[in-house]
Amino acid sequence: MTDLKNGSVKQANLNLSRTEIIERSLAKRYRAEKRFRCYGIMAIVFGLMCVALLFTDIISKGYKAFAQTYIQLEVTYDANILGITDLNDPQQVALGDFQGIVKQALKNRFEGVSGRKAKRELYGVISNGAGYRLRDRLVANHQLLNQSETLWLVADDDIDTYYKSMGSDAGPFVGRMSEQRQGWIEQLTEADEVELRFNRNFFVQGDSREPELAGIRGAAMGSLFTLIITILLSFPIGVAAAVYLEEFAPRNRWTDLIEVNINNLAAVPSIIFGLLGLAIFINFFHVPRSVPLVGGLVLTLMTLPTIIISSRAAIKAVPPSIREAAIGVGASPMQVVLHHVLPLAMPGMMTGAIIGMAQALGETAPLLMIGMVAFIVDVPGGFTDPSTVLPVQIFLWADSPERAFMEKTSAAIMVLLAFLIVMNTLAVILRKKMERRW
Template structure:
């Protein structure tokens, strides 16, 4: 009877162990499946972005024989006033007519002129301004093609017909002639990195948005890091533990979870409506992002201060150091790696924000590159938002390419935070 009871107990234990092992395997499988699904989703996202955005780093260009004829340009000398009034468009059209002499009809010529970007005259103006000796001379120049031509040429690699869009059969024949003669090529798109925004996709670039992001982040870093570190030091090292400090800590933790658009509304009400600071300026954008990143920096800084062993404080005070000397000479240097990591993560979060900046007017169409924190500017996430809403097909690849640049900066900042922490962190 006793042996039978022991067998039943053993059988029950084995059944329970088997059930527990099945549940553990199921849970482990769910975890692995979740990770695999997340990795797959990220790979699909990156593949889609890179596939669409890689073409933006190359631009179709057409080589033309340009004659800087003073009669066509309507100028005799090269100076700022003459260049502003010069007829560079006529020079380009003359070159196209010479390249395709068989095109005679007015409608056909208007279509022929569409081969070249509307920004090509500015390229010739810059060349003539850099070298006034070109006036009256002839040279071969690579000029950017129109966005419809660029889209069609790039799509030819995917299919034999390509995406025509607004490209007619005659334009397709002209493009084929230029390509066969080596006068049409895809070149590295420097315009994407040197120009500001534009209504024409082939002239649009991210330089103004990059400078706007840089100036905005400089303002954010200059304000949020010292204020956040000072607040963390006071709350962790000096503030008495009572209801008021508990209330402050709860509010700081809650502010870290507040939607970012709320900070945009706060900045609109205080900095623009009350203090009347300029709209769409990196100064206001930096102030708004400072409010948004302060909770993150304060929380990470307090965690870094807590990680310093109490023996460091006790040893310093035992040697006769004052409270301030203990904090600034011993505790703060040891906690600084964690504080810097939190600051970099906060800056990465600020770099990718769009909603609060839309509320303060940084959605403006900005062509000129900002040079100060009070100049009108936009930032890279807002630039992506604007391009994503544009109807032209060529803006799709520009949008994806800008996302690639933004992701590159975010990955670089997060990697810097990890490396900095590993390099400076001390283990006790």
């Protein structure tokens, strides 16, 4: 039966003209075409939505970290409270009770606070970093001793979180704030003695356990020193390897083996490079732990395959006619490479190197093993000072109990993303501006 039916359909089709058949299927093909494009657009929209969601989430959480609550107080540099008789004696200045004069200033501002607990709460209104600032001011200007001045001092992180959340829909975040403390902030707000200012600390300080004093500078400098080591080692080594493999190496089983291994290394999880670094650099060569030097060495291992692969691609893209022409006018193989191939391949190789660096900048896993996941306050000043890097700082803050570190985490992510975007844009510009097409 079916055979018969099919046969008759075929018969009917044959009777139609060719254009009719095409016209019939045309609508269907247009639809398929449309659907196919739609899938592509949907994929892009989905990707963009994810990015938008990520950015709005991070920015909405983190923008507040760029402002910091300050409280205005009149401070008196009372020599008796400080316990300083001679300002030229560094020992005395170091031991001076600068937090004591902050306490005195708070007592003067809010009179009639009594009881141990209430006093402790009052003293906690101002960050304990304020004392160090007063010390620096006094050391810079000796005339201030026994004088008064009105200053804006950094508020404690509990106060900061509370003050920032005061206008929010869900009401202020009370947390550990007692009602008495809330009352004080209200008083200060009415007197215009509390305000949000640009958070300079965040950009000039190293890490701190007090969220209001914590800054990104230490981690940023650590990242910089680590990346300098990485680029200084990985770019020349990577380029040299790529040039040899592309231009000079004979094609045989050995070079094939090397090529396969380089491609494999590019896909090895980065933690493995950390373990390797621990075994070789720290345990065997005794490089100190937690320093940019060892971090840079480990990240060099990690980025080398990326740079070699992209450099080889860039060298391959230089047309053979250029090499032949150079050889034709009598250039030696080395001259061909140095005078013609490398300059032409350089933009491509640099793009690869920048992408490799961007990858290295965002890496935490290999650094876990070599002690760069650590609490370090002092901003590193060189390749052998202990330091962390930006992504590690984000990890450490995300893990901290204090509530105020939440916005700091998001702000640090914003800084890291900014660096990554700049680096990737640079790679795109290099490619666009300098790359020659044949």
